[in-house]
Amino acid sequence: MQVLEKAPAKINLSLDVLHKRDDGFHEVEMVMTTVDLADRITLTLLNSDKIIIESESRFVPNDERNLAFRAAKLVKDTYNVKKGVKIFIEKNIPVAAGLAGGSSDAAAVLRGVNRLWNLGVGLDELAVLGSNIGSDVSFCVYGGTALATGRGEHIKILPSPPSCWVVLAKPRIGVSTAVVYKRYRGDQIKHPDTKAMIAALEQEDFQQVCANVGNVLESVTLDLYPEVKQIKEQMKHAGGDAVLMSGSGPTVFALAHQETRAHRIYNSLKGFCEEVYIIRLLGNRS
Structure with missing residues (x-):
């Protein structure tokens, strides 16, 4: 069986x-x-x-x-x-x-x-x-x-986010979650507005979802690994509607409402990163 x-x-x-x-x-x-x-x-x-x-x-x-x-x-x-x-x-x-x-x-x-x-x-x-x-x-x-x-x-x-494309990029490094948390200083970092993110999901408002993404661990990992910062900047330059590191990193993701923009971000990462994926949000419970 x-x-x-x-x-x-x-x-x-x-x-x-x-x-x-x-x-x-x-x-x-x-x-x-x-x-x-x-x-x-x-x-x-x-x-x-x-x-x-x-x-x-x-x-x-x-x-x-x-x-x-x-x-x-x-x-x-x-x-x-x-x-x-x-x-x-x-x-x-x-x-x-x-x-x-x-x-x-x-x-x-x-x-x-x-x-x-x-x-x-x-x-x-x-x-x-x-x-x-x-x-x-x-x-x-x-x-x-x-x-x-x-x-x-x-x-x-929570309600699923509005449907969109996601570009994931992972540099060829590993990040220790324990090290990132050890270096984290909460009083020196802008905290995301979780309530605003939840409200954006409830209202199915893609722009507000993008406006309220945030990760307090991101600045720690970006300081430790310049290549993660470089990937984030490249994704923003290529037109990501929202660009953020996931978890303690090192993967960075870009949200894109339009498929053409997602492909532009994906293509812009050639030479920057080997592991790049262009996928969809699932969001709902499968």
Whole structure:
């Protein structure tokens, strides 16, 4: 028996860090939405009590370093499952990119093994379980568009953004989220207006969505990695309606209402960046 799950990437339309918590995590306020770039997860039932991870990508670990492995193990341990699973990950989302690729894989495995092992667990319970794996996993369990608060585990579903094109560009560097948060100084940064972003989504106002994008971690990463700043400036120069770094980076995205403009941005990045994608917003829960 096999189960197939799609694991879409996400972008942050807004990302605010409110303060550092007593547990060492940061209190965040993020508006996230899924895009049409996805890993594909194939889960195969095993009668033996083990978890096997396979992938053609050399960047995908096959042990507990992989969030997908940890997701399957967590479900097995929580619900005392004695069956096993082979998980094949078709990797299309760039790794260490600020696009929640690993978290989305983990969320897909949570949903997939729930079906494969006939557990009958609801999405809300899976999302709570996912918060034990990583801060973005709860959002990825639901997908679509949502406000994430706490350390990312409290999810409020929001209306989808107006349909548009997205150009993603990831430079050939990896960014440590821990390092970015360590260098973050909240009193020196302009914070995004999360309420205005939510209002723009509720009113289906593309211009106001673009006007209210913001990411407090962006200035930290731009200071550390000039190539990220260069890509952002190039996207703005090419006519992006809104240009922002996603997560802690290094991927930068541009929103474009018109397809011709999206292609102009895409073409302008030749020579600047090897990993460039022109895709659509998903926004809704698939």
